[in-house]
Amino acid sequence: MSVISPDLVRLDVDLGAGTTDVISGLARVVHAAGRADDATLLADAALAREAQNPTGVPGQVAIPHCRSAAVTEPTLAFARLSRPVDFGGPDGDAELVFLIAAPEGGGKVHLKILSKLARALVRGDFRERLRAAATPEEVVAAVDDVIGDLPATTPPEKTRIVAVTACPTGIAHTYMAADSLTQTAAARADVELHVETQGSSSTDALDPEIIRQADAVIFATDVGVRDRERFAGKPVIEAAVKRAINEPAVMIDEAVTASRDPQARRVSGTASTAEKKQELGWARRIQQAVMTGVSYMIPFVAAGGLLLALGFLVGGYDMANGWEAIALQHSPGNLPGNEVLVDGAPVTFDRSGLALYLGAVLFATGQMAMGFIVAALSGYTAYSLAGRPGIAPGFVGGAISVLIGAGFIGGLVTGVLAGLIAYWIASWRVPRILTSLMPVVIIPLLTSLVVGLLMFLLLGRPLEGIMTGLTDWLSSMSGSSAVVLGIILGLMMCFDLGGPVNKAAYLFATAGLSTGDTASMQIMAAVMAAGMVPPIALSVATLVRKRLFTPAEQENGKSAWLLGLSFISEGAIPFAAADPLRVIPSMMAGGAVTGAVSMALGAGSRAPHGGVFVLFAIDPWWGFLLAIIAGTVVSAVAVIGLKQFWPSRAVAAATVDA
Template identity: 35%
Template sequence: MKITELLKKDGVKLGVVAATQEEAIDELVDLQVACGNVGDRAKYRQAVLDREAQFSTAVGEGIAIPHAKTDAVKRAGLVAMTVPAGVDWKAPDGKPSDLIFLIAAPDTQANVHLEVLAKLSALLMHADFADALRAATTVDEFLAAIDSAEAAHDAEQAEKEAKAAAQKAAREASQAAADTGFPQVLAITACPTGIAHTYMAAENLEKVAGEMGVTIKVETQGSVGTKNALTPEEIEHCRGIIIAADKGIELSRFNGKPLYSTNVSAGINDAEHLINIIMNGEAPICHAEGGSSAPVTGKTEGMGSTIYKHLMNGVSHMLPFVVGGGILKAIAFLVDTQGMGTAAYGSSTPLAAFFNLVGGTAFDFMLPILAAYIAMSIADRPGLAPGFVGGWLAKQGFTLGYLATAMDAEAQGALISGGFIAALFAGFAAGYLTLGFEKLCDHLPESLEGIKPVLLYPLVCVFMIGLVMLVLNPIFAAINSWLIGALNGLGTGNLVLLGAVVGGMMSVDMGGPFNKAAYVFGTGMLASGTTSAQIVMASVMVGGMVPPIAIALSTTFFKNRWTAADRKAGIVNYIMGLSFITEGAIPYAAADPGRVLPSCIVGSAIAGALSAGFGCTSPAPHGGIWVTPVIGNPIMYLVALVVGAAVACLILSFLKKPLPPEQSGLAK
């Protein structure tokens, strides 16, 4: 029943003067009589007084809701009045009551007054609502305030009931699923580096599913490989699959099943929505007979997002070669003190030569792997071979001019690698050329179906990408030479500026496109082997280490800015920051982006600029504090890290105001 069905215009009186509680009750009883709700005024009045004698109906904060159930009431009714000066109603908080409602309930089995009392109490818990009633200057304003608040309350209650019903249904379905032994929802999480986002998304999906009463199993495709792999039986019995990934995922095993694909951040920030898409039957059916790794969603993915996903697939497969090769080559120079100052430095001893050979070999695969897995993300397995060949040709710098002089060693010019940019182009070109050729082959007779993947695709697509790269490599070689020359020609001031830019970018979205753009730029430049490139890589890495460490420092030294849970999680950020896992700061940035992000961006930019200014170099694209032995000028690198993290911590702690003791969990 709605409050406004019981409360009529004639039952409201504003600005009443009443010296005692009995005077106020008399005014309210008269309103009930005037509205025609009460047959016997004296008997009803006594019932109200008897009820007050049991204990006060004042609820505190200036509000009282007296009520009585008696056969003196002809029909249920509600009246109200405001008493600006207030009346002593023996309230638990000792405050006088200035907003008073009186309920009249007939002596029947239906406890109408309890229903109205419960709703009134819920509404009056909101100080804004009570203040709006007190501020009303007309009865119409008073009733309008009640209508508005009651409508909002009813909508909120309906939403809660619907959610509770859905959770009950989910629990029942979960129990049914448990009886079969298979999870209702399956998911795959993956990010380009496979370090933090992958596992954060998996953990959040599992947590939210548990809260919703939904059974789930999450496969992680991280840097250590596939864990918790989904089985064919689980896929067969599940209600649908969630793909939360920023790289290509092979979908052929999900053909014919409901599947929703999105980015890995959605798994961290919007898990309930993703699970509901599957549970409500809103996911589209996957059609991936040929092993497609293309996204399957309820809407078309933008071109930029598609290209980013293909690029990140290449980067994620390239990283182990860059990390392993870069660190091994750095170790070669560390152990080769005998060859310092000579042309043989890095290979003048057998031990140094071993590290240099193995590390260099791994580095040689960096660009071909990048191109191969970009192409594979676009065209699936048929794109792998042309992508690899295109990447190798890009790295080596072969051209048609080189072939023309292949038989004349004296006429041959030096090969110039197209570098990282050429390998990127080779990957996308190989992928889309292969994809186009696959579509052309769809028109071939079915009798040739078996030879397409083993003969036609590799033969024609490798030929096409080879021709394209031999023609275009001179252009990419010129661009790469200019870029390397520009980096080497940068003065200290320009390097400092570049270090500040790439360092700050690492904190803009902490694992998102800006972060990855800076990281890909740094790792790509490492292929040139120049000192300037290693300076840029050092700035990138120190910039990415700052946010988690800044959060950890703030939760340690400015405890009253954070809750107990924040402080507990902050300790882990020391390890994540020192390990160059920027994503440790994501939960804090998501909860308070307006303060966390600017603070971390400034701190990261300062750290990146200082690192570049000190001439710090990093041949390793990952590892954080654990690769300090291969960092050039390591002491000043640590200084840059400490200064950047301290600045970010101080700015953040200044922007965040101290929490009340009950929120921070700290005693006064």
């Protein structure tokens, strides 16, 4: 099948003064030759492609090209212009113009034509042959010599999609979303999918060549995408990470559609441009920024909290009374006794020697890590809103919050403020000489100054009052008030199983750990225990009443108990996604019971994560376990009862009795 014929050639013609005129003229030529149903649609597709990147090439040649539903067969139209037109080529206006028009579902035809033609146009003899041609037939012969015939049919082309998944903790949702997308794409013949998981364990970055070849991008994230600029210019589908778990096929379909739409929204290349503002809206952006701050804060909390717990385990539970003096005044060659001078007064510890010294070192390291949590929360919240220029002002604001006693509430406020102010300053039009100084000097300087003035002169005292009031209220809790708080936290932990509400409760608990007071440790224990219940309860339920669950749920139940014991609430997501009306209320009931029992028994945790594997940091450990058992029983009974007396059609259709 020849892609060019004499009726597709125009010699020494004036098609107009601009690219729009020339492309529209060649589209009419293709339509007149019977190879396109609609000249306007074809021209629009080619002009949309031209708007992305000019198609001028060396030798005063242009190669506009596109795929369009208006095209009926692969076609190459040619014009030798009497009035050259600027197509953005490196050596002046184009005299020779080829329009490559391929059917929308025509595989890689236009790429084959383009590659062969581009190689030929590098040769001066081929260009001169086109310039010297006296008839359209001579042009056709010259082109056929370098391109030749193409197959009448080509196999359908796969849509190449790349995806990034990321959640605030980077533990479960990140990888579940990736698996959901990958498994769905693997079952389709028309899609080739590659996923980059930006999780806490590691990030296996996509090959730059795979990104370059991609037709569309999926961002399934609750936090900012790292190195977003790699995907600049690609059509993008962007949503929360849970949507990729619940609706992977829909997201892939949307990405395929976007890849064929010249007007589809495209990756802006940065996390702080006006385009992204329009894409997400400020409410969504601020929520995502806070989740990003939480994501970067959690490693400080996890490392610091566990080191504090190890310090207590090794050095004794009175370690908090003199860890700094022990760590700084002693060394492996000068080990402390059981009595140490702290601020000039002797303090007696129940341990001595190497155990006491190592415990103090572990505790001191943990304290330093915990000291960064508010600054990290603030700094990376600002980073998500404004990019790198927001990091320094955000950290400064977080440090000021700690200094004036505003705590994590102040850190949230300063992070959002610093990000918005830095974003605003970055939008200023400044003289060219200042452009390079903006991100590294001017924006951080001005933003830090404004945030500092706002905190010291206006916001600091009210935020400090709120934090002090919250701390006093937590410290004064006992009896029924503590139980009520436990119920609320348990409900929050089980409402969306790792989503924003769950993360809000977890942030409330972990931020309080930095104070070291008893009430904060009890809140941490209640939150962790409630978050462990859903996967364990569902695992038990699938074991006790197997026939009430689908085969897929039965398989998930075999591993969900381990996720629950590790405090990974997301292990319950497959169950909740498949049957939310029965699963989520049941889990919330168990979470509420767990939170209430944990608070009532006064269980406290010095560790922010780890589940049963950090029992050494929980006191009393038996109260913690009892709360989990109580909540597990309630949730398992509730979900079995709801599924028994309100049967699921999906289960009836898919379950095979054991």
